[in-house]
Amino acid sequence: MTVELTGVADEVDELRAKLARAEHQIALLEATIRDRSNEAARINHTLRTSHEFLRGVYRAMPGSLFFVGEDGTVEDANDNLLHLLGARQDEVIGLPAAGLFAGEPPPFEELAAAPVSRSGPRSERMLQARDGHVVPVLFSATTLQIPGERRRSVVCIALDISERKRIEAELRQSQKLESVGRLAAGVAHEINTPVQFVSDSVQFVGETMSDLRSVICGYRAMRAAVLAGEPCQAAMASVTALEQDLEIDELLDRTPRALELARDGLQRVATIVRSMTMFAHPHHQMQPANLTEAIRATLIVAASEYKMVADLALDLCELPLVTCHLGNINQVILNLVVNASHAIADTVQRGGQRGQLGVRTRHSGDDVVISISDTGGGIPETVRDHIFDPFFTTKEVGRGTGQGLAIARSIVCDVHGGQLTFETELGKGTTFHVQLPTVPEARPHAS
Known part of the structure; x- marks a missing residue:
């Protein structure tokens, strides 16, 4: 009987030892679970924080960023794109991406079928804002595979280049005006030449008119003598001599030509001025x-x-x-x-x-x-x-x-x-x- 009790006591001691070891293992397991749970909580917190941070960066980044699905519709868009378009998110998400552009849109179907992570060529496009005006942008896109899924998404970036376009236009206009300034002396000479023979022709016509006035005054004197019944031979001789001195026939021949030269000169000046205006006008x-x-x-x-x-x-x-x-x-x-x-x-x-x-x-x-x-x-x-x-x-x-x-x-x-x-x-x-x-x-x- 004593032997049997001793055996039972040994079994009890062994069971107690196993129970103690099991309790210790359970305690270790609980500690491990708590540690793993805390680690998972920290990881989840870090992921949430990172996600919120990246989401904030995505929303606030200066470039216009949006995602286009394989069906060609907009899946998401950041605040900058919405600001450029003057639209709300619900007015953009789910709509065909091609509708965001004025003129020819990017080839979204080709982009979606392109190799993953390969960026397509940059191109200048025009975004169509809600109020009707267009915004020039530099467009680029990269196709990405959605993690854990078979579908793809096209990541699109549209950089507003309105200011660059304005500066380029001002630079071109400045260079154009600089060219006009450099050519000014030559253009002045081109204008001066016809202006000079216009001036000479007008001066000739003015002198001719003065001579013709003298001849007309002589003829008027002769007419007055005839009307008064007085002898007019002296007045006729005076007018005839004046005509010969002034070479009146030659003046009558040259005057129309001088007026024609003046007209041609003015037309030449008008052509040069018109050409300058056409050239310099923005x-x-x-x-x-x-x-x-x-x-x-x-x-x-x-x-x-x-x-x-x-x-x-x-x-x-x-x-x-x-x-x-x-x-x-x-x-x-x-x-x-x-x-x-x-x-x-x-x-x-x-x-x-x-x-x-x-x-x-x-x-x-x-x-x-x-x-x-x-x-x-x-x-x-x-x-x-x-x-x-x-x-x-x-x-x-x-x-x-x-x-x-x-x-x-x-x-x-x-x-x-x-x-x-x-x-x-x-x-x-x-x-x-x-x-x-x-x-x-x-x-x-x-x-």
Whole structure:
């Protein structure tokens, strides 16, 4: 009996030891669970805080950010986009993303099918605000895979470039007025020449009228004598002698020609003034324009740059109206004509013969091409890659600022979606080609 009790006591002790160990393990497990629970709570708090922070950043970031689903509808948009559009979130979410844009929208279907995490090319687009005005933006997009899901979302960024556009327009206008200022002396000379022969012709007509007045007074004296019944032979002889002295027949022949010269001179002045007005007047909206007329007007403005060193060779075909900022295109033509004139002048100064400035227009599919060529020395190979860089110039100080070709390329390529290219050969000359679509479309923006 004692042995049995001893065995039971040992079993009880063993059970108590196991229970103690189990209680200890349970306590450890509870502590671990509490630690894990606290850690999970901290992680959840951190995630919530991070999510709220990132959400705040997304909402407040200066760029306009929005998400477009595979079906082409807007899934989310930040506050800056809503501010640009002048719309509430419920007026944007769920609507087709293409409806946010004026003109051609981005190709959202192509973007959604693009490789994940690959950014598409930047392009200039126009957002359509609720009040009707448009906002120029620089648009870019990246396609992302939604974590844990098979669907994709296109992350779109639209940066407001209204201020940049305004500054670019002011810079172009400033450079245009600078060009007008540089050409002012030549234009003044162009005006002075016809004004001078207008002045000479008017002076001749004035003197002729004075002589004719003397002759008319003689004839009136002779008529008075006839009416009074007095002898008129003396008065007739006096008038005849006066006519011979004044060479009245020659005056009568020359006076109409002098008036014609005066009229031609005034027309020439009017043409120059009209060309200057057409060249310098800012055009804030694209509209259909006659490029042939614009080219002729710009050549009149720039005549003083080339007429002493080159002959002008025009080959202008009939062109359709081109939708453009005409004042900007005038600026491009002027910059190219002035550069060509300077290239020819440099060759002439080095002992070369009188050169030729060529201006030609032609069709190229739906585009028009303006080609401006010179017989200068050509562009050295070492600088060809830099001629469109801002402030790059090979001219001496005071003759060029290095902005002409940079602004010309910006106008042609960025503003009008065209191309500005050149061909050059050392010792032969250079030809620049301005290719413009008749109706510009939104095209990728150069990165």
